[in-house]
Amino acid sequence: MEEYQKDRYNTSAVTLSKKLTRRNFLPVICQNLAEAKEKALTWIEPDKTVGFGGSITVEAMGIIPDLYARGQTMIDREQTKTPAERYQVMRQALTADYFLTSINGISEDGELVNVDSVGNRVAALTFGPDKVFAFVSMKKVYGDLETTLAMVRRQTAPLNAWRLNLQQTPCIKKGTCGDCLQPECICNTIAITRRSMAKDRIVIFLILEDTGL
Numbered sequence: 001m002e003e004y005q006k007d008r009y010n011t012s013a014v015t016l017s018k019k020l021t022r023r024n025f026l027p028v029i030c031q032n033l034a035e036a037k038e039k040a041l042t043w044i045e046p047d048k049t050v051g052f053g054g055s056i057t058v059e060a061m062g063i064i065p066d067l068y069a070r071g072q073t074m075i076d077r078e079q080t081k082t083p084a085e086r087y088q089v090m091r092q093a094l095t096a097d098y099f100l101t102s103i104n105g106i107s108e109d110g111e112l113v114n115v116d117s118v119g120n121r122v123a124a125l126t127f128g129p130d131k132v133f134a135f136v137s138m139k140k141v142y143g144d145l146e147t148t149l150a151m152v153r154r155q156t157a158p159l160n161a162w163r164l165n166l167q168q169t170p171c172i173k174k175g176t177c178g179d180c181l182q183p184e185c186i187c188n189t190i191a192i193t194r195r196s197m198a199k200d201r202i203v204i205f206l207i208l209e210d211t212g213l
């Protein structure tokens, strides 16, 4: 990334942080994923449980293997063997001490926008885990709320459908969102989190580099 792009992200992140703080979110500006991982690993106490939702950003950070390596108690649906077991573990993750996730889009005024398939990611963000650590690239700050919703629906969601190879969706058949109701549809819940009731429960790591969809 060019230095001027990074400078712009940094200035935007400082401005956005003030808006996020007003909404009871706790912003943490990080130069890159490595710094975000280091901070998160320091803040998560070794005796606490950790759950996480599907996220390219969390995966790219490599924080999950590090937590396993230091003996953290993980609530991990990827370790299950049957759909029923997976479902139970996803429910269990909603009672974790920490939940790691990402955000699909953030408005310049600090509202969080997510499109969710199963709903576990949005559920955890809303209620359940004591702390939510959300890792998000500054490239996902799109503008006002309307623009952010449009970008998440028109860009992020179809890209995710391609990533997951959901052949029956208009995303793949036509290359664009068709506002579908297909069995494969991954846009079942569209959530706007405009404020947190509990101050600093949701920690938003603003990453000054391009990562995630």
Ligand code: SF4
Binding pocket: 153, 157, 158, 161, 169, 170, 171, 176, 177, 178, 179, 180, 181, 182, 184, 185, 186, 187
């Ligand atoms: S609503 Fe359907 S067509 Fe639109 S992005 Fe979601 S899965 Fe694709």
